Amino acid sequence: MLTDTRYQRRKRLALLAILGAAIAWIAFDALLGGSAEWARVISRLPLLLTGSGPAWSIQGGFAFNVLMGMLSMAIATLLGLLMGIALLARNAWLRRGAFMIMNFLRNSPWIVLLFAMLYLLPHRVELFGTTLSFSPFFKAVVGLSLPTAANFAEIIRGAVGSVHSGQWESARSLGYGTAQIYRQVILPQALRRMIPGWMNLYALLMIATALATVTGVQEVVTLLRTTLAMESETALVYFYLTVLLMFFLYCYPIALLARRLENRTKGDAI
Amino acid sequence: MTARNQSLIELDGIRKSFGGNEVLKGISLNVAKGEAVCIIGPSGSGKSTILRCINGLIPIDEGFVRVGKHRVHEIRHERGMRPLRRQVAMVFQQYNLFPHRTALENVMMAPVQVLKHDPGEVRERAIALMAKVRLAGKESSYPGELSGGQQQRVAIARALAMQPEIILFDEVTAALDPETVKDVLTTIRELVEEGMTCLLVTHEMRFAREVADRVCFTDHGLIVESAPPAALFDTPQDPRTREFLSQVL
Ligand SMILES: Nc1ncnc2c1ncn2[C@@H]1O[C@H](COP(=O)(O)OP(=O)(O)OP(=O)(O)O)[C@@H](O)[C@H]1O
Ligand SMILES: [Mg+2]
Numbered sequence: 001m002l003t004d005t006r007y008q009r010r011k012r013l014a015l016l017a018i019l020g021a022a023i024a025w026i027a028f029d030a031l032l033g034g035s036a037e038w039a040r041v042i043s044r045l046p047l048l049l050t051g052s053g054p055a056w057s058i059q060g061g062f063a064f065n066v067l068m069g070m071l072s073m074a075i076a077t078l079l080g081l082l083m084g085i086a087l088l089a090r091n092a093w094l095r096r097g098a099f100m101i102m103n104f105l106r107n108s109p110w111i112v113l114l115f116a117m118l119y120l121l122p123h124r125v126e127l128f129g130t131t132l133s134f135s136p137f138f139k140a141v142v143g144l145s146l147p148t149a150a151n152f153a154e155i156i157r158g159a160v161g162s163v164h165s166g167q168w169e170s171a172r173s174l175g176y177g178t179a180q181i182y183r184q185v186i187l188p189q190a191l192r193r194m195i196p197g198w199m200n201l202y203a204l205l206m207i208a209t210a211l212a213t214v215t216g217v218q219e220v221v222t223l224l225r226t227t228l229a230m231e232s233e234t235a236l237v238y239f240y241l242t243v244l245l246m247f248f249l250y251c252y253p254i255a256l257l258a259r260r261l262e263n264r265t266k267g268d269a270i
Numbered sequence: 271m272t273a274r275n276q277s278l279i280e281l282d283g284i285r286k287s288f289g290g291n292e293v294l295k296g297i298s299l300n301v302a303k304g305e306a307v308c309i310i311g312p313s314g315s316g317k318s319t320i321l322r323c324i325n326g327l328i329p330i331d332e333g334f335v336r337v338g339k340h341r342v343h344e345i346r347h348e349r350g351m352r353p354l355r356r357q358v359a360m361v362f363q364q365y366n367l368f369p370h371r372t373a374l375e376n377v378m379m380a381p382v383q384v385l386k387h388d389p390g391e392v393r394e395r396a397i398a399l400m401a402k403v404r405l406a407g408k409e410s411s412y413p414g415e416l417s418g419g420q421q422q423r424v425a426i427a428r429a430l431a432m433q434p435e436i437i438l439f440d441e442v443t444a445a446l447d448p449e450t451v452k453d454v455l456t457t458i459r460e461l462v463e464e465g466m467t468c469l470l471v472t473h474e475m476r477f478a479r480e481v482a483d484r485v486c487f488t489d490h491g492l493i494v495e496s497a498p499p500a501a502l503f504d505t506p507q508d509p510r511t512r513e514f515l516s517q518v519l
Pocket of ligand 2: 317318319440441
């Protein structure tokens with residue numbers, strides 16, 4: 001306990017030192033003429049955030065990253081749930097099949113999956129006379145949700161497996177059937193343990209949305225590489241720094257909250 | 271469904287292996303209605319496995335298991351085990367309460383969800399049982415907020431709420447602090463005195479001598495000796511029993 005609080009204090013001091021250094025560096029840099037570059041960044045901030053110049057309508061930019069992240073997460077949660085159920089199924093073939101798909105997706109580099117979507121999904125399909133066209137946005141969302149779903153399935157399997165085997169035994173000895181045991185005993189306990197992992201996964205996915213630039217979707221990195229490519233080289237450094245900061249400010253609080261929840265579930269009995 | 275004898279529980283020549291490890295090598299045991307039988311023996315001798323064969327938590331490889339009118343070794347499906355599980359309750363060393371439910375909910379869950387009894391009636395029964403195990407007032411505590419001894423008594427109340435004919439106790443005091451052991455043993459003693467059929471695996475030799483009608487000593491998957499407590503503890507016949515008792519007494 002004692003060493004734990006001392007460790008926490010040191011960690012806080014280290015973080016403060018880093019923050020202080022960053023502020024000092026920015027102030028110093030501004031004195032050396034960096035302020036002009038910052039002004040450039042600020043004038044283009046609406047573009048970075050929404051993909052459209054001065055008007056605040058969402059055409060891309062960081063908002064697209066957020067949107068892609070949320071959509072992919074929603075799809076991944078649904079797919080991952082199905083895959084997770086298959087992983088726990090009594091039928092051995094279903095289980096093995098799900099296991100192979102999950103491991104394949106979990107061990108593929110995300111960027112390769114995104115490129116694969118580019119070539120696997122057609123530009124448009126004719127269905128009952130109506131033409132569906134797959135936009136880069138759609139492809140990016142599919143490409144991102146696949147590995148996320150596989151990771152979520154593994155989180156589900158881990159959480160269910162982490163419930164003590166004594167819970168199964170006592171529920172069975174009370175006459176519960178398998179489905180009832182999942183519903184009444186295992187899932188309520190597993191769910192609590194899944195949530196931190198799910199949140200971490202979302203933060204990870206959010207970071208990975210930057211990779212979607214390979215599909216040509218107008219997200220923030222694509223903007224940096226196209227619309228903003230004619231900025232001066234020094235200005236670009238500031239633009240990239242700003243984008244890094246955006247991702248950090250969005251993802252870090254999620255990771256923090258997840259860690260806090262995780263610590264709380266650790267205190268659970270059994 | 272004829273009983274081969276009058277016992278409530280009848281085990282005949284049961285064998286069980288885990289992988290290549292033969293854990294039970296022909297266990298035969300009869301328990302009559304209202305009888306309290308204690309099983310003692312060294313760690314790993316198969317005591318817990320015997321109990322788990324009785325309520326079908328573990329399928330046996332060979333032999334005959336009957337509880338009341340249920341021939342346990344013939345039941346192939348988990349679903350077929352349900353009527354048996356209503357008749358036989360089990361209390362575990364690690365309590366195995368459901369940590370996400372309060373003490374009272376733990377006691378009420380199975381009668382309502384499995385037996386489909388009326389919740390209002392079950393609630394009254396559960397409150398009475400909590401009082402019986404001397405935990406009145408702890409109804410809305412979560413297992414994590416209770417001491418080991420209190421959790422174990424909730425587990426006993428949970429078993430009783432199923433209105434079983436038989437209760438299997440698997441070293442229920444082994445994980446407890448010495449002070450709380452007494453409360454749990456008192457609760458069990460009362461059940462035995464009320465005539466509940468009990469099969470107890472225990473390391474508490476004094477307790478076994480007090481409450482048991484019969485004590486069985488197991489070693490390496492066999493029941494080596496079985497006798498009334500006075501005989502088994504004072505004049506053990508088998509050298510292995512003598513050696514074990516000299517170590518634990
Ligand atoms: N599910 C299982 N899978 C594999 N081996 C098992 C399993 N359950 C029990 N065993 C083995 O069977 C043997 C007997 O186990 P059991 O739990 O019945 O012993 P015990 O007499 O209850 O011991 P203890 O006093 O330590 O509880 C042990 O060697 C154990 O390793
Ligand atoms: Mg045991």
